Amino acid sequence: MIRTLRDARDILVPDPGGRHGPLPPLLLVLTVVTGLVDAFSYLALGRVFVANMTGNVVFLAFSLAGSTGFSVTASLLSLVSFAVGALGGGLLAHRVTRHRARLLLGATALQTLLVLAAYALGAVSDLPATGGTRMTLIALLGLAMGGQNAIVRRLAVPDLTTTVLTLTITGVAADSRPAGGSGSRAGRRLLSAAAMFLGALAGAALVGHGRAAYALLISVALLVAVAAALLPHRRSGLAWTA
Template sequence: MPVVLRDAWTTVVPDLNDRHGPLPPLMLALTLTTGLVDAFSYLTLGHVFVANMTGNVVFSGFALVGAPGFSLTASLAAVGAFATGALFGGRLAQRAHAHRGRLLHRALVLETLLVAAACAAAQMADPSHGAVRYLLIVLLGLAMGVQNAAARALAVPDLTTTVLTLTITGIASDSRLAGGPGSRAGRRVLSAAAMFLGALIGALAVLHGHRSMPLLLAALLLAAATAAASTLTRSDRSWTQP
């Protein structure tokens, strides 16, 4: 089997005795969620990301010079909410650091509740205007901050769930064409594909369906991941150790 396909297979169907056990497919699910949520935020909430903070920093610069379609307050609200969510996620990581399965489960419970609340708010009022817009930015920014803090603490290689710059760099720079070992290319490609798929589905839902549909899909996906993670909290395998 080619190395890329083998890497992809072991990411989706991991060896439970591996260092990261069953975590990789769950991290892929969170990456898919990121694509869904950022598609909603960018297309519905007006040129703002709730997971990609690099974009918001750049957008803040655009807004300061008066580029049309960008809001400094929206970008700063997203960054502030994300940082607050990361703070909460960091506290969760400290409290559950001795068991990675419990850490992931607790973070997923909080993230699912936040995304579900955002979905409910988006269905009850126009998500693109007024206070509702900022409420959604805050709720989703908090959720993505929690997710990122948990992903950082779990430290599953090449599955950060939101940042693809280094992932794509690794695909190219570690390839055999560049003289590298070509390791983990399959996992990296899956990570990029998961976010692409989430963004694609999210954009289709916003443009041709209902604007809140990406959040409903994200909430359902997170609920399924939370249920799966709940079964991991009782594991005593070696992957659970920090």
């Protein structure tokens, strides 16, 4: 337990000169954003995820099998938008900059614009969305989350993927002391799962109270906070930025 708490502390209050610098808590914030955005997309856009592509593949299969309440078009659009966003993130990571702070800063700025555009559209539309509004929101958010996922993958901070928790939760159990493991990194893994949970909980509560678009507005605020935290490091030469 002490080791788990120490690991969690190191994620929330990292060593500025450590291997990953301030990235871990910033990635936790992005994980909260993922929970908010996926809650909005599933509950306000009709059974479609814009960050969890595993779910979309399953939903696509459901709809092709004739299950009601799922949309082939929505699932495909989300998958394609996410892939295009990931392609853009990959180009940014491989061809524009390999400086980790500038990389995440640039990606977060673009993501903020996309989510802000989605919020503006959602705020003036009737939700749950239908028709062209629904498809536009799926495309904007899919692009945003695909880009985030590509950049976070490039940053390669262990157990902080911001979008996929299956392996993270598996690691908590499989590497635990009862399983014969060392129990290492349980703190960061549990924090990652908690961040996703809290984001999804807040998003679902907002949708349930008729304030669905606020989930996107809060996401924008969190993304701006991440960008602001990265600004002082854009010219840093510390080891973690390489």
